Amino acid sequence: MAGLTRRAALAAMGAGAVVGLGYVVRGIIRGPTRGLRLTDGGGMMGVSPTDMSRYMEMFNRHTELNRVVEEIPGGVRTTTQSDSPDLVAQLKAHVSSMYSHVEQGGEVMCMSDSLPTLFRHTTGYRRQLTFTASGVIAEETSDDPALTQAIRAHAREVTGFVRDGMPAMMQGMMGGSGGMMGPGGMMGPAGPP
Numbered sequence: 001m002a003g004l005t006r007r008a009a010l011a012a013m014g015a016g017a018v019v020g021l022g023y024v025v026r027g028i029i030r031g032p033t034r035g036l037r038l039t040d041g042g043g044m045m046g047v048s049p050t051d052m053s054r055y056m057e058m059f060n061r062h063t064e065l066n067r068v069v070e071e072i073p074g075g076v077r078t079t080t081q082s083d084s085p086d087l088v089a090q091l092k093a094h095v096s097s098m099y100s101h102v103e104q105g106g107e108v109m110c111m112s113d114s115l116p117t118l119f120r121h122t123t124g125y126r127r128q129l130t131f132t133a134s135g136v137i138a139e140e141t142s143d144d145p146a147l148t149q150a151i152r153a154h155a156r157e158v159t160g161f162v163r164d165g166m167p168a169m170m171q172g173m174m175g176g177s178g179g180m181m182g183p184g185g186m187m188g189p190a191g192p193p
Contacts, residue, residue, distance in 0.1 A: 055094070067081075076152055077139045078139075078158070080138075088135055112154065126141050
């Protein structure tokens with residue numbers, strides 16, 4: 001039997017780390033949210049592998065996206081665009097998929113403080129999506145001040161993702177803005193004992 005090459009050993013270690021991280025994330029997600037549906041047909045965090053691939057592509061290419069958020073009565077109008085036709089297609093598919101999840105009541109678990117509120121109150125706000133040649137215009141409004149606040153908070157979160165990419169998502173997850181590991185998150189107000 002041939003010896004294990006360094007490259008093969010490193011690949012095996014990397015694969016093991018990915019699997020281990022998956023179990024950790026699964027444990028974190030299942031801990032405080034047992035009553036929520038985290039998958040729809042076997043996907044992670046309520047999304048399909050295709051959706052997850054889109055997220056990663058957009059995070060990796062965030063510098064190619066432009067985003068403008070306009071506060072309007074009861075909510076926001078966001079315009080997200082790109083000069084790259086393949087990224088525009090990814091963006092349109094992503095937003096369409098998210099709106100489908102909302103319409104079907106399929107909550108998507110992610111590193112967002114505001115999105116769970118929006119998924120749990122889908123009948124309390126209005127959504128209008130317009131495709132343009134270079135991207136999407138999304139208008140979301142509500143008559144409920146708390147939902148208006150959540151709509152605007154989510155727009156700020158997404159703007160952070162577009163501006164900063166993956167670090168913005170990781171900051172939210174690790175507690176930079178009250179994410180999973182920070183104040184009020186899974187680790188509680190004071191963090192671990």
